[in-house]
Amino acid sequence: MLSPGAESSGVPHGRRVRRGLASVSAMILALALTPNPAAAFEIFGITLIGSNEEDAAPVVDPLTYSVDLDTGDAGAELDGRLRAASTLLADADRPVSGSLGLLSKARTERELLVAALYEAGRYDGTVEITIAGRALDDLAPDAEFTGEPVPVRVAVTAGQVFRLGRIDVGGDTGDIAPARFGLMPGGDAGSTVILNAEAKMVRALRDKGHPLARVTGREIVADHKTGLLDVTMVLEAGPVAPFGATRVEGTEKVDRDFTAYMAGIEPGATYSPDQLEAARERLLELEVFDSVAVNEADALDADGSLPVDVTVSERKHRYFGVGATFSNTEGAGVEGYWGHRNLFGRAEKLRVEGSISRIGDTTQFGKLDYRAGLLFEKPGVIGPPSKFVARLDATFEHPDAFDRFSVKGSTGLRYELTDTQTVSAEIALDYSRIDDSFGSNEHLIASTPIQYVFDNRDNRLDPKSGFRLLAYVEPAHDILNSTSFVKIKGEASAYRALDEAKRFVAAGRVAAGSIFGAPLAAIPADRRFYAGGGGSVRGYGYQDIGPRNAAGMPTGGLSYVEMSAEMRIQVTDSFGIVPFIDAGAVSASTTPDFANLQVGAGLGVRYLTPFGPLRVDVGVPLNRRPGDPTFGIYAGIGQSF
Structure with missing residues (x-):
């Protein structure tokens, strides 16, 4: 206005x-006056009254460790990614809960660093972790460590940079072309590139009125001799479906039928994810809800329509x-x-x-x-x-x-x-x-x-x-x-x-x-x-x-x-x-x-x-x-x- x-x-x-x-x-x-005097009062992130520190539970059987992360010839950019992904480095000043806690953290570390290598297209890279001089894979589940801080060494061999090789997208894809979504021979083979392309393909099908579109199969083959990554995936579009009834949960003093009305999703209109997003924004703009979730149902109704579930929390x-x-x-x-x-x-x-x-x-x-x-x-x-x-x-x-x-x-x-x-x-x-x-x-x-x-x-x-x-x-x-x-x-x-x-x-x-x-x-x-x-x-x-x-x-x-x-x-x-x-x-x-x-x-x-x-x-x-x-x-x- x-x-x-x-x-x-x-x-x-x-x-x-x-x-x-x-x-x-x-x-x-x-x-905003609320009956909660014990809570801290903050403005612009600065605590003015009380404390903003949570009462953290004490660590059982605390064990300290030191960590040495060696990324070899990874290069500055990949070295930065690996160090940013490392929780051993990020939490080096915090004790873990005993030897079992250190083993668990080390195993998680390896998964995170391998994922970082895959994101960079390094599919033959390796991550070797030793604790107190012993290889992680050789350690028994009940291994005990003494002599704090326990030395942990992480050695990363980056490997070669893979490029995309053969790309095959099958199934009910219509006019979906992989190249439109960043998948083409010789292109970036990072794992996030492939996953993002999959998500965009599914979204493109959903934008055409297919609410049940999904990836039903995926095969990734890395050829270490050629440095190429072959990608095969199968998409299933599913039927074009209209919207069904809008079902509302969580209302207390706000009229439930009015909430469904303001979502603005018309039964019989062809399904569109943009309509779901617009409905959520419209309901939030009413300023009567703290949170709003608008999601399509997991399956079609007997009449072939797709119900919409709206879940709100009032403020x-x-x-x-x-x-x-x-x-x-x-x-x-x-x-x-x-x-x-x-x-x-x-x-x-x-x-x-x-x-x-x-x-x-x-x-x-x-x-x-x-x-x-x-x-x-x-x-x-x-x-x-x-x-x-x-x-x-x-x-x-x-x-x-x-x-x-x-x-x-x-x-x-x-x-x-x-x-x-x-x-x-x-x-x-x-x-x-x-x-x-x-x-x-x-x-x-x-x-x-x-x-x-x-x-x-x-x-x-x-x-x-x-x-x-x-x-x-x-x-x-x-x-x-x-x-x-x-x-x-x-x-x-x-x-x-x-x-x-x-x-x-x-x-x-x-x-x-x-x-x-x-x-x-x-x-x-x-x-x-x-x-x-x-x-x-x-x-x-x-x-x-x-x-x-x-x-x-x-x-x-x-x-x-x-x-x-x-x-x-x-x-x-x-x-x-x-x-x-x-x-x-x-x-x-x-x-x-x-x-x-x-x-x-x-x-x-x-x-x-x-x-x-x-x-x-x-x-x-x-x-x-x-x-x-x-x-x-x-x-x-x-x-x-």
């Missing part, structure tokens, strides 16, 4: 940074939290919210929220920023891909460009056309009283915002591939002032990894918009375009780019354009740096004036977490004007775009 307040800025997600000073935003800490439906922010230029802020994820039993969401900010930045209660909101969402109103949304918001705010009191109500619908395409539309009525550089005015605006989004990014918070396109149009009429106008915006961002490990990612973004139908003074200040600040042109103050009045305060404009480019570099598994450059312009006319383009550049750091990167960016204005800050600091969760 269109986010409330999105019409007030070219960069609706940016944080405010007042002119002339840098600002650091404190992260909001949302507390707590009521929640509330508090948060706080702090800025050395904007003062402190507090916020709180209460919500229910399953109001009437069909994943209806109700959320009440409020916030107060600029505490300490001003001593006048009337100059604090206040926000309050009420949100209601109901999924599945015209099919599983749809969601009805209604909002009521009240705002009293004082950015640099204007002072505004507003009450806005909106209702609308969001619909997923495909996995990557979403459209949304709403009807909104917004009363506001605004004081800005053009005077004091009241507005009552009726509008119908419509938005289309194409998004095939691999990750919303830290994308490494794909792109996102947004198109937005909002016809509006000011009832009190008899003014009509149309606001349009467009945005595109693209992401591409430059290396196989995806540690170097190039990202770019361009956005533009215009307002037609009325002069600048007739457009309410919160509907005009602004630029500058985090998520826009970093290094400049929030809303500070663009036209200004005689007092030097921003007035906003009728058009804007923004451009950003970043090189996201992952230095370690948990740390990255991001050099960036941003540019933007705001014009009082309906066409952006590139002569007034402001450019900022800087460097960001990223702390990578499982739920997304934590971001801190430092930007400086490259063509700084009088009154602009010398630098800006911005913090947030997720990448800047």
Whole structure:
């Protein structure tokens, strides 16, 4: 759905940074309150209260050992693989449970290293292990070792690199060609290459509606004289089958029939694994389940259809939290919210929220920023891909460009056309009283915002591939002032990894918009375009780019354009740096004036977490004007775009 307040800025997600000073935003800490005081409390992987160490069971009859892993002439790459696969090396500082534990670990070690050799196409490689000078195969099951640490030696002979020889795929394969899946004479013979090709062949058959497709036979022959690996496999496609009934288990307070309905798997439709994956994602997006599993049955029903089994685990439906922010230029802020994820039993969401900010930045209660909101969402109103949304918001705010009191109500619908395409539309009525550089005015605006989004990014918070396109149009009429106008915006961002490990990612973004139908003074200040600040042109103050009045305060404009480019570099598994450059312009006319383009550049750091990167960016204005800050600091969760 269109986010409330999105019409007030070219960069609706940016944080405010007042002119002339840098600002650091404190992260909001949302507390999910549960009756479990003995548990440790963590944030971003750091234990703040209690201990995160599990009470490990003591090792019975502990025995220490030392290990010498000799990979011979394996080469650097294979040596690294072997050492990464070795559990004897990884656990060398942990005692095993007696001599039996050491024997068991050594046997597992050999299996793991042989598997690593096979993955590298080394099918005549060998792994010899000795414990206390005795070969592993010569040791009795009840052998005893003394003299800690017990010396363990692992000697690996890598052998030759095999290539694929004859490839024969038989059975009911249709038009499945092995070469399409990486199996061809002279190709890589690594075991994972063969297994992955098998899995892809089976998936290709399943994609054609064969849910019972499987590999029924496999023969692998390594010719040590020629260094070739011959592969023979037999595939069984099985029948093309339609979906049957959707069976749901695990629901408690969420309606079971509604859960099956929201899975969106239509009985009689041809089986597709993509439909199962889409059903799981759709059910998770309801936010009422902790876990969701969607699987086809193991066998067809008597009528030839394939039942679908959905297993869910519900999460707590009521929640509330508090948060706080702090800025050395904007003062402190507090916020709180209460919500229910399953109001009437069909994943209806109700959320009440409020916030107060600029505490300490001003001593006048009337100059604090206040926000309050009420949100209601109901999924599945015209099919599983749809969601009805209604909002009521009240705002009293004082950015640099204007002072505004507003009450806005909106209702609308969001619909997923495909996995990557979403459209949304709403009807909104917004009363506001605004004081800005053009005077004091009241507005009552009726509008119908419509938005289309194409998004095939691999990750919303830290994308490494794909792109996102947004198109937005909002016809509006000011009832009190008899003014009509149309606001349009467009945005595109693209992401591409430059290396196989995806540690170097190039990202770019361009956005533009215009307002037609009325002069600048007739457009309410919160509907005009602004630029500058985090998520826009970093290094400049929030809303500070663009036209200004005689007092030097921003007035906003009728058009804007923004451009950003970043090189996201992952230095370690948990740390990255991001050099960036941003540019933007705001014009009082309906066409952006590139002569007034402001450019900022800087460097960001990223702390990578499982739920997304934590971001801190430092930007400086490259063509700084009088009154602009010398630098800006911005913090947030997720990448800047």
